[in-house]
Structure formats: structure tokens, C-alpha cells
Amino acid sequence: LVENIYIINDLLDINLDCVIIDECQDFKEDWQIALSMIQDRQDKKFFMFGDPEQTAIENWKIIDGFLDNKISLDQNLRNTNEINTFVNTLFNKTSNNSGINGEGVTQYVFSSQDIASQLKELEVQLPKILNELKNEGYELSDIAILTSHAQRIKDVKSIKVFGKQLSEQYDIEVTSSLKYKGLEKNCVIAVFPTYNFKNAERLKNIIYTGLTRAKVKLVLIISEDLKKELEFLKEKFVFFFGGN
Numbered sequence: 001l002v003e004n005i006y007i008i009n010d011l012l013d014i015n016l017d018c019v020i021i022d023e024c025q026d027f028k029e030d031w032q033i034a035l036s037m038i039q040d041r042q043d044k045k046f047f048m049f050g051d052p053e054q055t056a057i058e059n060w061k062i063i064d065g066f067l068d069n070k071i072s073l074d075q076n077l078r079n080t081n082e083i084n085t086f087v088n089t090l091f092n093k094t095s096n097n098s099g100i101n102g103e104g105v106t107q108y109v110f111s112s113q114d115i116a117s118q119l120k121e122l123e124v125q126l127p128k129i130l131n132e133l134k135n136e137g138y139e140l141s142d143i144a145i146l147t148s149h150a151q152r153i154k155d156v157k158s159i160k161v162f163g164k165q166l167s168e169q170y171d172i173e174v175t176s177s178l179k180y181k182g183l184e185k186n187c188v189i190a191v192f193p194t195y196n197f198k199n200a201e202r203l204k205n206i207i208y209t210g211l212t213r214a215k216v217k218l219v220l221i222i223s224e225d226l227k228k229e230l231e232f233l234k235e236k237f238v239f240f241f242g243g244n
Contacts, residue, residue: 003030006037017044023182024050029063053091054209056178058202078184080104083218087211091204103217110193110223118193118223119155126189127161129219130172133187138217140171144185146210148195149176156191177210188214194223 009015019035021027027035027048036046052060076084076095080102084095108125110118126145133143145156145166157167157174166174173180177190190210197203211218 002027003034006034009038014038018046019044020047020049022049023054024048024062025052025055025060026050026057026181028057029061032063054178054181054205054212056202056205058199078215079212080216083211083214083216086218087208090211091208102215105218105220108219108221109227110221113194113223113225115194122156122191122193122221123159125221126156126159126191129189129221130161133217133219138187140169142186143189144173144175144180144183144187144213145189145191146175146177146180146213147191148197148206152176152191152193152195177206177213180213181209184213184215186215187217187219189219190214190221192220192222192226194225 016038019038021032021035024032032048048062074094074096076098079087079098080100081097082102082104084097086105087093088095108129110121112118112121130140130143134140147153147156153174153176157165159166161169166172173185188210190207192207192210195203197206211220
């Protein structure tokens, strides 16, 4: 539909003075071109807002000559100071803190190496973590569990907490981090077991998006091999581990 929108507007004789694209990192180049073609005035305005770190498109870019001005927004308005500082360290970024203090980041590294054993660990640890969060005053509706891809979502949803599977706990969201772009929760549990993903940039985007969805509290659960892989890529971004 986006690719053909300029044809539709031409047939309906619709001309727009201004186009605004939010989450522009999810718009392919031909989508950007199509949206620019629905304007025909010399003083037309085109605005794009987005974060390239969250793109699901390989080698995403804004088409050449598309924008006259580029403004970088450097103030973090979603995360607490602690979460923002952690993400800045992790990805070698320099976003200014929001000025809101919170509970920080809790980290758990799987002790086992294979995915089957890690999922067994998760079956034990995740109910404990959720029970702790409940004791801290978090409702299930305050929590999102974000992971890497469809199979991991299925695995997480099969885990029993509070007497029934997470797939039956309708108040708590379990989904992939990239599908949660543009959304947020007070608490995010980011689950990243072993994942043989060959595209380092895409892997970075998956993790970055998941971690930055947390407003107040972040719990990171990650495999040792993924931790080492991220450390190997530290020339692109810095990964910090400590605490639990």
C-alpha cells in the first residue's frame, strides 16, 4: 500500500503540504520515495522521526538528498538515569539522562552453555524474578518479557508462573523486542539465551530495542556465549556486565 500510495493520491486528486513519518527506521527506501511523491508543492514539508539503532531493515538509510536538515535528539525521556547509563555504556552512546532516578538494572547470566539447559534454568529463574517483582509492588500489567524471535517467545510462554503458563497470564506481555518498538513498560525482562545470529548489526538492534523499552526497572537475562560475542564486537559498542 505504501509503495502505491502516490498512485492512489493521484487518482483521487489529493495533494499534501506536509508528510510526517514516525518510526522512520522501519520505512524502506522505496516507501520513502513513494511518500515523497504525494507532494507537488515547492514549499512542501517532510519530517522523519526515528532511531536507526532500532531498525529491522538491513543496511537501512534515508534516501540520498531526501532531507535538508538532520537534527539529533540527545535527551533520554523514557528511561531512568540508571537504565540510560547502562545502555550508554553497553552501546557506546552519549544520550543525556532523563533526570529521573530509578531502580537500575539487574543482570543474570545463564550458567549452562546449550539452549535446552538454558531454557530449564529460565523455567526456574523466571518465576522467582516475577515473584520478586510482585513483592516489590509491580502488577503483571506493568511488566513485558521481551526476547529475540518467535521460537523463544513460544518457549517463554510455556513457562509456569503463579500456577499457570505465561500464555494464560493475559496481563503480562511476552513478545519479541523488535515488535515492541515504540512501546514501553515500567519493567522489562529482556531474555536473550544462546542465539546463533550472523548479522552483528541486527543482533545489536534486537538487544538495544529490548533494553530501551524499560521505563523504571530492567532485568537482563543473557547467555554466556552471547555475552562473549558482544564483547568481541566491542569496537562497535561497549558491553558492561557486573552485579548478579
